[in-house]
Amino acid sequence: MxxxxxxxxxxxxxxxxxxxxxxxxxxxxxxxxxxxxxxxxxxxxxxxxxxxxxxxxxxxxxxxxxxxxxxxxxxxxxxxxxxxxxxxxxxxxxxxxxxxxxxxxxxxxxxxxxxxxxxxxxxxxxxxxxxxxxxxxxxxxxxxxxxxxxxxxxxxxxxxxxxxxxxxxxxxxxxxxxxxxxxxxxxxxxxxxxxxxxxxxxxxxxxxxxxxxxxxxxxxxxxxxxxxxxNFPAQAKMDVERLLLEKQSHVDPEFTKFLLDALVKKYDWVFWSVRVFNHGGIFFWNWLAGKRYHGSGGGVNYFDLLTNNKMRIVVSFTANPKSLNKVQIKDQIEHERLKAVYRERRVYAESLFYCHAILSDLTFFHSGTENS
Structure with missing residues (x-):
């Protein structure tokens, strides 16, 4: 050979x-x-x-x-x-x-x-x-x-x-x-x-x-x-910041879609979610309450921006989507519901005790007046 x-x-x-x-x-x-x-x-x-x-x-x-x-x-x-x-x-x-x-x-x-x-x-x-x-x-x-x-x-x-x-x-x-x-x-x-x-x-x-x-x-x-x-998360945040300079932010589907389309086009292998709401509205407070699940000021799977006209933009993403565990989600919702019910009952019970104490004081004061 x-x-x-x-x-x-x-x-x-x-x-x-x-x-x-x-x-x-x-x-x-x-x-x-x-x-x-x-x-x-x-x-x-x-x-x-x-x-x-x-x-x-x-x-x-x-x-x-x-x-x-x-x-x-x-x-x-x-x-x-x-x-x-x-x-x-x-x-x-x-x-x-x-x-x-x-x-x-x-x-x-x-x-x-x-x-x-x-x-x-x-x-x-x-x-x-x-x-x-x-x-x-x-x-x-x-x-x-x-x-x-x-x-x-x-x-x-x-x-x-x-x-x-x-x-x-x-x-x-x-x-x-x-x-x-x-x-x-x-x-x-x-x-x-x-x-x-x-x-x-x-x-x-x-x-x-x-x-x-x-x-x-x-x-x-x-x-x-x-x-x-x-490094797509850091670059995506810079891209959104640049887009905000090009277009005034509004709480409406058209503006949200504008941001989402730009992200999907450039980062087509990533799954995106974009939310826009007023900084002082109820959505903001709901978001703020949920930040404990994400971290503060931006996390591994999201970032948020505050615009000049007080719009809050929250962008979340994942490059490795996983199927949802529906049973676990249902159990978690039920668990949170029961916790909320327990808190409401406890607050109600404490308010009854407080009202009873006030009424007792008023009764005592009133009785004292009659005796005099």
Missing amino acids: SRVEEWVLENKDKIEKGVEIMSQGCEVLAATVGQFHPILEAVFVASAELLSNPEGKEAKYLTEQFERVNQKLEGIQDEIDKLALELQRTSLNKQNFDREAQMISQYEKFQEFVTAKPKFKEKKKEKFLSQYENTDRDVNLDGLYNSIIGENTSGDAMLDVILATEQRSRRAVEEFCARLKKLFMVGIIAVMGYTALKEGAIGEVMVKKWQVRMEDVETRMKAAVDECVN
Whole structure:
């Protein structure tokens, strides 16, 4: 068994799993770490094999997988355009993506080599190598990586800027990371292909370098998404405060729905409840009496705000809803009812005793007057 045959046999499942992940949604793509290593290594291992034995079983299998990868990356130019538009909203300007067209052209030339018929392989190889060398080699990819880790002219890590600009919106950050990961994959595949075709086994150091960097990028992406998920209560409170500056608060369904819709749209994985009432009304006192069950000034599952026009807004939430224990709720209601009845009877009994004492005093005073 040749080295290539052995490698394909050992990594076949991992390659196919990595290719499959590329077709998943933004949420999965943004949270995945290390699953694309086999694909990147496959590019390196297979490139030479496609030249030396293009009709071989392994070459055909790897070509098929590359075609699947290409299908997943189809429309990458549209993704890049969306990335550019996103970055225009941030302090990161277009210079970070001045060379994305070069990265795409490198990738496309490599795909032409991969999918070429055997008799055209050598010609397509030379075209790819020439295109790669004439479009700054891996300088484009280096620049992209440096922007992600903050080693650029601004000194700001790209994902930190996106988090701030998107105000920790999970879905927006996931979409950005998914697009960025696809662009990164395009660049690395071109680098791997060039290194394998030009340097052969000597280029294995380059393979390791970009596998490590890819994992670093993925880890940073996952951390950015986790920042949105783990800190959504604090961000949601800031969002509501900002909404209150945009719209005057009122005790009516329309205003409550305005707040609720905004929260549900941005935090679609969370369940929300919004209540609005007059600060001095009966609802306020009922809420105040119930705060002992939540804590004071905000708790793990709610926060409250007082507006300038004395409206109290209470927002409660849960990201992990649980089914209600109806029996327990019924028992608790009955328990509270009995406690209330007991308190009423006790107050009534004490009032009777107090009234009796007053009447006794009055009777004594009245009797004394008659005797005199």
